[in-house]
Amino acid sequence: MEGEDLLNYVYWGNQPNNNYRYGSAMTVRADQSVQFVNRLMAPGKTLVKWHSAGNYQAQRVVPQLPELLSKQAYQFKAVMKVKPTARVMLRASFYDAQGDVIKEFQAHGNQLTVTCPLEVVSYTVELINLGCWELDFKRLEIADQGTEQNITLPTLSNPIPGQPVSVLLLETRRTSSGIDCNALAKQRFVSNLLPVVIPWQERNDAVDLAKTRIEQAIPDHGRVNLIGTSPTTNALVHQLIDWQPTWHGFTLAPDELPINSRIERYQINYRSDAFWQGAVRLPIMTILQELRDQLGVARPK
Missing domain, CATH: 2.60.120.260 (Galactose-binding domain-like)
Known part of the structure; x- marks a missing residue:
């Protein structure tokens, strides 16, 4: 391990x-x-x-x-x-x-x-x-022993006032998380990043789980960018986008769900065949680097 x-x-x-x-x-x-x-x-x-x-x-x-x-x-x-x-x-x-x-x-x-x-x-x-x-x-x-086990509870590290929160929706694999939330907290591409991890066993309750996590971390909601990183989390963006009128969504192409004026598609240079077979060993930093200019937020220093 x-x-x-x-x-x-x-x-x-x-x-x-x-x-x-x-x-x-x-x-x-x-x-x-x-x-x-x-x-x-x-x-x-x-x-x-x-x-x-x-x-x-x-x-x-x-x-x-x-x-x-x-x-x-x-x-x-x-x-x-x-x-x-x-x-x-x-x-x-x-x-x-x-x-x-x-x-x-x-x-x-x-x-x-x-x-x-x-x-x-x-x-x-x-x-x-x-x-x-x-x-x-x-x-x-x-x-x-040093790994935080309760990875599904999000934290907002050093939030920058006045900037939107970017909610990064992630899903775990069946046998392991494969997600280093500590590394995400230290990344330098996107400010106000909030990772929300959906465990494999919670997929059927993903909408309610994501809402609960976001409410815990962002009580006043405000401006939020929802970022999908897989077919499952893309669908979650579509389901959550109408919850608040100030929210905007980003889904990873190809996204076959209906067009929504508040959702943008993005692409990354990654082997799509492996990605769309359900692997959740995501190039997360590549995704954040690709989106940093589209998210309309100041880069943290």
Whole structure:
């Protein structure tokens, strides 16, 4: 887990023996979230277990967890709702080449910080029951300890009064964010930049999510530029543009949606075949550099 993959997403999954099935009622949704109910499960039992290594030939199990770097600290966070609240525990176990445990970390609740041992060959992560009977589980997030996990909450860094806010709409990939919001905050192309990240699992609620994020960061709305960066976020620009009469939109061509006098198309020099196949490993700085003159804002110094 390195480079621009700052945040990895792991889902419940349906691999053999990775979750507790006795007396359990499970509903797996299209977005890979899981509703799990079992009122008879004893405390201390493992609800679900993920593996970094697998043996497909013998067990039909493939790796579910990303590779970690030795001596690096990581945060594990289970995004879920639990009944009763907090009646769960996360446990991470690290193994050597003989399959023996060399280090184990555990913590009550949905978050756990670990440091990957030097001799590690594989590891597992378990979600353990401490008296809960129902879970609404979305995903397990794995990030560097210094990475802000709550990336969907936008911040407006050093706003310049009197200038419009440029809302950069971004979407995550299925397995990781691939978005460095810290680098975006330091960019020098566009002032008053507000990144709004739409997680893959939240696509169906993208309009309401984007409105909420913008209202949190810009209570008085004012002049806003909405910037689409993908087919999904292009559509979001079209849906949001009429929310406020002072807003203007920019969508990345080709944009097949109906012409709107308050939306401009823009183009970048990028391989369109890879882009339109759904890759969200975006050339974001290239987009900002292309748009800086069109946005009508002063460049930050």
